[in-house]
Amino acid sequence: MEILEKARSMLGKYPICDHCLGRQFALLGYGLDDKKRGDVMKTLLTMEANKLALVGEKDGSLLLETLATNGSFDMAAKVLAKMGRMVGKKRRCHLCEGRFDQLPALVSRSVEKLEDYDYATFLVGINLPNRVEEKEDEFKSEFEVEHSEGMRNGFSREIGKEISRITEKMVEYKTPDMVVIVIPFSDEVALQANPLYVAGRYRKLVRGIPQSRWFCPKCRSKGCVECNWTGKMYPESVEELISAPLLEETGGEETTLHAAGREDVDARMLGRGRPFVIEIKKPRKRLVDLKALTKAINKQAEKKVKVLSLHFADKDTVRRLKKGEGASKIYRVIVEFNRVVPDEKLRILEQTLTNAIIRQQTPLRVLHRRANRIREKYIYEAKIERLKPNRMEMRIHCQGGLYIKELITGDKGRTDPNVAALIGAKAQPMNLDVLNIIPREG
Ligand SMILES: [Zn+2]
Ligand SMILES: [Zn+2]
Incomplete structure (x- = not known):
């Protein structure tokens, strides 16, 4: 079937918005977004219908009526009006249920939420109800659609492009700083701040400090007489001494310390120190001054723990660190x-x-x-x-x-x-x- 013929039969049966029509042919052509692609097809169909209607063909005015109603296409409605015809009402898209019209609202909500964070890259994730995806699958097989793109991709690309244009931040697929989770069918936007990794080396200058928090086994960290109501076996740890200033500075929620092995509680760690990566969960600020932080950590840790050569790292650094245990x-x-x-x-x-x-x-x-x-x-x-x-x-x-x-x-x-x-x-x-x-x- 010809492209336009296929588009025409789709519109003949279901109301379809420009985005959703264009998306069924997304893999054809280049540099067009789906909305534009749908608009072009509806424009050509309107011209065709107009030509037929001018010579009195009934098919022509029927197609114009379809485009004005199922296609919600203004040009077709205007042509009909000029011909003195009654124009039917626009209909809500069968596939996206009109959700693509909500894109600007979803984008501005995303941008607003992102304002609380300091980040360089992001990725948009889309959550769709099963029934919507099933409906689109049925539609595709009904019309033998071969060059389409999924609704999820359509949403994420369009929203990502707009957020990027407004915020001037980059979309990044592998390790984005922020993930924007959009649920178009319930108008919801949620943010997920990916962890920030800071690597360095630590020296432990005194004995009696464990590497990481050591929870009280008696009360399982709830607090009891045994642990003096701290929930911990030791009042402080290398991890806590390092992470306190980092949490304060980044606004993160909690940390995990990854280290290349560990010394015993009663052993010191001297020399050039032990390599570690500290993972800061849900940070609000990422572009922190590591030189100032090194000073803050070393001052607060009062000669018990000293950090050196702090630098930004990523998940791969943690993997290499674990390998380096040898x-x-x-x-x-x-x-x-x-x-x-x-x-x-x-x-x-x-x-x-x-x-x-x-x-x-x-x-x-x-x-x-x-x-x-x-x-x-x-x-x-x-x-x-x-x-x-x-x-x-x-x-x-x-x-x-x-x-x-x-x-x-x-x-x-x-x-x-x-x-x-x-x-x-x-x-x-x-x-x-x-x-x-x-x-x-x-
Ligand atoms: Zn639609
Ligand atoms: Zn306890």
Whole structure:
């Protein structure tokens, strides 16, 4: 069927607006929007009908009547009026139920809501009722429509284009700052602010602070006597110390800390710090001054935690960070033995642990949250210095993921070799620090 013939038979059966008519042929032509495309077809049909009507063909005036009513087309109505004919009423579009006429209102509502946010990119998402989509599917098969575009696309492109023109912000498909969810059939607009990611490194300069909020297991964070009504096991965490100024500055709702591994609560994290990404949910402001924020965080954290090299990141950074958990680490640990240890033994210990493979079964203390299996981890170098007859300082450069405390105690034989067994004495780790994290090559 010819394009115009098809359009004519559609209009003959159903009321259809310019947008919806044009959309049935959206893949034909170039640089036209659907409304214009529909308008062009109705214009040509009106001219055709006018020509027929002028020579007294009944078909001509019938078609003009169809265009004026089912097509809601003013030109056809005017031609009929000029010919002294009665003109029927415009009819509401069978497909969109007149919703495309509401576009300007939906756009201005979207723009108004977006004004509360600071963003560079957005994407429009459309929610349609099932019955509307089903109706359009039936329509398409009835008229063997082959070059159409879905109603959802029609709405999202038109609304996106208008918002972009008014706000001068860009439409972005992959990682938009804002998603504008429009429900044309109930005149609703909702906004979703995608998370903001800030990456950096942190140093933990004191012991006794967990990396992230550690909720009280007794009350499940509701607050009880056990946790002094805080709902938490520790009053502060690295995450909270970093996130407080960030939340304040961005107006976000909450944060999640993603880090390349974690040190124990009682271990410090020194050197160049541990890489992290903090995810700020529902931020209102994105273009924050990270230099000023670094200062604010470091001031507020009062020498407990220090952040460095803050920069904007994205979801991919989090993925790479998790992969980077295999980076090697340098630890320093003070070890106390239950008896005097001769120099000779310490020298042998140093030699044995350098370039050694440690077979480590999941430590008893983390067994409740980690699968029970054996890991092999490599120690590149161990350096030992005696501090007292029964006390030594050990520096270990090893593969990430080696549990240091268990390397010392032996964890009831679950870590092999281990310091206690090699020395032949009970060994207790005292102070543990991560001195540095060394990213994997490449
Ligand atoms: Zn329509
Ligand atoms: Zn509690």
